[in-house]
Amino acid sequence: MFDPSTLAAPIVGAPMAGGPSTPELTAAISAAGGFGMLAGAYLTADGLRAEIAAVRALTDAPFGVNLFVPEEIPFDAEAFAGYRTRLLRLAERFGATLPEHVEYSDDAFDAKVAVLLESGVAAVSFTFGAPAPEIYTAFADHGIGTVTTVTSRADAERAVAAGTAALCAQGIEAGGHRSTFGILDSDTEIGVRELVADVSALGVPVIGSGGVGDVDDVRAILDAGAVAAQVGTLFLRTGEAGTKPAHRDALSDPRFTETATTRAYSGRLARGLVNDFIRDFSATAPPVYPQVNTLTGPLRRAAAEDPQMINLWAGTGWRGAREVSAAEVVAQLTPGT
Ligand SMILES: Cc1cc2nc3c(=O)[nH]c(=O)nc-3n(C[C@H](O)[C@H](O)[C@H](O)COP(=O)(O)O)c2cc1C
Numbered sequence: 445m446f447d448p449s450t451l452a453a454p455i456v457g458a459p460m461a462g463g464p465s466t467p468e469l470t471a472a473i474s475a476a477g478g479f480g481m482l483a484g485a486y487l488t489a490d491g492l493r494a495e496i497a498a499v500r501a502l503t504d505a506p507f508g509v510n511l512f513v514p515e516e517i518p519f520d521a522e523a524f525a526g527y528r529t530r531l532l533r534l535a536e537r538f539g540a541t542l543p544e545h546v547e548y549s550d551d552a553f554d555a556k557v558a559v560l561l562e563s564g565v566a567a568v569s570f571t572f573g574a575p576a577p578e579i580y581t582a583f584a585d586h587g588i589g590t591v592t593t594v595t596s597r598a599d600a601e602r603a604v605a606a607g608t609a610a611l612c613a614q615g616i617e618a619g620g621h622r623s624t625f626g627i628l629d630s631d632t633e634i635g636v637r638e639l640v641a642d643v644s645a646l647g648v649p650v651i652g653s654g655g656v657g658d659v660d661d662v663r664a665i666l667d668a669g670a671v672a673a674q675v676g677t678l679f680l681r682t683g684e685a686g687t688k689p690a691h692r693d694a695l696s697d698p699r700f701t702e703t704a705t706t707r708a709y710s711g712r713l714a715r716g717l718v719n720d721f722i723r724d725f726s727a728t729a730p731p732v733y734p735q736v737n738t739l740t741g742p743l744r745r746a747a748a749e750d751p752q753m754i755n756l757w758a759g760t761g762w763r764g765a766r767e768v769s770a771a772e773v774v775a776q777l778t779p780g781t
Pocket of ligand 1: 459461462464484570614617618619621675678759760761
């Protein structure tokens with residue numbers, strides 16, 4: 445059974461949905477002694493099966509898969525329509541058609557759970573919530589480890605009560621989506637070290653995540669009580685990652701000087717480099733997920749080469765991201781090597 449305390453290198457490669465996560469990146473991190481996590485979000489069940497097979501073709505080393513846990517809340521049609529109207533001028537500029545109606549989607553969660561139960565992967569991690577206790581039990585019965593990503597002590601307690609085998613404590617420094625359990629929840633904004641120390645008391649192994657820019661940051665996370673650090677942003681410029689060129693370039697572009705959390709792209713809070721889109725739309729973006737994510741999709745695709753428009757997910761340690769191999773990142777981040 446997956447035990448994050450026993451990794452040769454205490455580095456978990458963050459799942460990064462929407463492009464950056466690739467079988468090559470997952471395999472390279474695991475082969476280098478860390479633990480690669482494939483992003484399962486936004487894929488179909490068949491697509492996920494194919495990506496798992498692609499990792500297997502590259503390495504025998506164990507790896508994991510991450511899923512977004514769905515939460516269906518009443519759809520705020522007025523807020524959605526209002527936000528759509530505010531985006532129309534921009535959409536016109538880029539020749540994008542924004543959908544008027546977006547159906548709720550649970551991202552094929554049950555179908556993907558079924559694929560994973562039979563997949564033989566070493567671990568599954570959950571983001572945006574803790575699934576039902578039966579799901580944790582089913583994975584345990586199949587010898588598959590479980591990790592639940594949390595941003596607060598309260599969510600960590602819920603995950604442990606539901607049966608998670610390990611926690612990923614995601615600090616406010618982290619790039620990408622915040623794994624708050626409730627879409628409407630306000631952000632606790634707790635730093636990774638404080639959160640690791642707090643949830644370590646709950647009796648399951650803790651992986652600390654957020655803002656790693658160098659090996660000292662990894663050491664600080666381990667010193668706070670974590671058994672490993674989950675790192676995303678520092679892998680974004682590696683050759684194995686599927687990061688879009690405009691995103692890749694922005695990470696080393698001195699015009700980008702800070703990161704912030706925003707609901708502007710998806711309706712859920714996520715941290716990225718501050719660009720024009722974040723500046724213009726963060727204040728009015730409604731907490732309507734996943735519909736806002738689908739709404740902005742055509743715009744993000746039409747403006748894929750414009751770093752002022754697309755989501756440039758990045759954690760606070762983004763300046764440490766280098767154009768090196770994933771194995772080099774694992775080696776550089778491993779204390780004592
Ligand atoms: C581009 C990008 C995409 C991400 N996608 C996911 C995801 O699909 N699932 C998930 O659990 N976390 C995702 N995250 C968050 C990571 O799991 C992790 O918390 C974060 O990368 C850690 O902070 P760092 O980027 O500063 O290292 C993503 C992060 C980034 C930067």
